[in-house]
Amino acid sequence: MKISVITVCYNAIQGIERTIKSVLSQSYPEIEYIVIDGNSTDGTVDVIHKYADKISYFMSEPDGGIYDAMNKGIRVATGEWINFLNAGDTFYYNTSVEKVFSHDVLPDIDVVYGYQVHSYDYGKFVRKRLPLAFFNSGMPFGHESSFVRAGVMKRIGFDTNYRIAADYNFFYNLYVSGNRFQAVDVIVTDFESMEGVSSSIKTSLMTHCETSKINGSFASTQYKKRMLVLYVRVILKRLLPKSVIIMRQRRQREQNDEYIPLSVFLSNHHA
DSSP states (O other), X not given: OOEEEEEEESSOTTTHHHHHHHHHTOSOSOEEEEEXXXXXXXXXXXXXXXXXXXXXXXXXOOOSSHHHHHXXXXXXXXXXXXXXXXXXXXXXXXXXXXXXXXXXXXXXXXXXXXXXXXXXXXXXXXXXXXXXXXXXXXXXXXXXXXXXXXXXXXXXXXXXXXXXXXXXXXXXXXXHTTOEEEEEEEEEEEEEOSSGGGGXXXXXXXXXHHHHHHHTOXXXXXXXXXXXXXXXXXXXXXXXXXXXXXHHHHHHHHHOTTEEEHHHHHHHOOO
């Protein structure tokens, strides 16, 4: 069974090679690796060319944003399942894909997902498995820790009207439409949360705005309170020294019931 892994990137010289090596080192024998670049100018394309003989499909051209690039990858994918692993991020194990598909995936399942490690400047954490009902307010699992039936992705794709939350829109609509999801006890990916969009408060504001529009909570009191908290964080980020911000973030992460330090997680799971 062929699995299509798609990496989209733009001026990702700092992380693209790490991601490529992670995919190419997977033990699973039938991986189609697709790389969609947005016409990078920082040397990213030169790095990709180093692995040209091991990449199934490569394109570098201007695009309309990350979800436009993802849709390009979906269109050329020929695998039975599709996974997105973006530049800078990696599979947690060299056997991650093999571990996922060593489980019995039921024929009517459209999405298979596992755990995701979130890597910060101050440590690594694993997000707990959240119930699918969490879709009513956000993503219950990491996008990159999931594999979606190619037929479903090709039929629906990502709505490029959303700049930040088109992936949430995709999964949310699958959930409310009754599509089947299956969880597996595998740490699939290591998500780089230290820099870039992953740690941007401004991006968090935009994400929360789009997410709330998708799930219908845009006018709710809960939405307004959340936006106020995020705006306060923006102000603090501008005023406080970076060391203080990191200390506060670490404390908040350690106190957040949704996250478990990686070392603690590994001592309690065989994932």
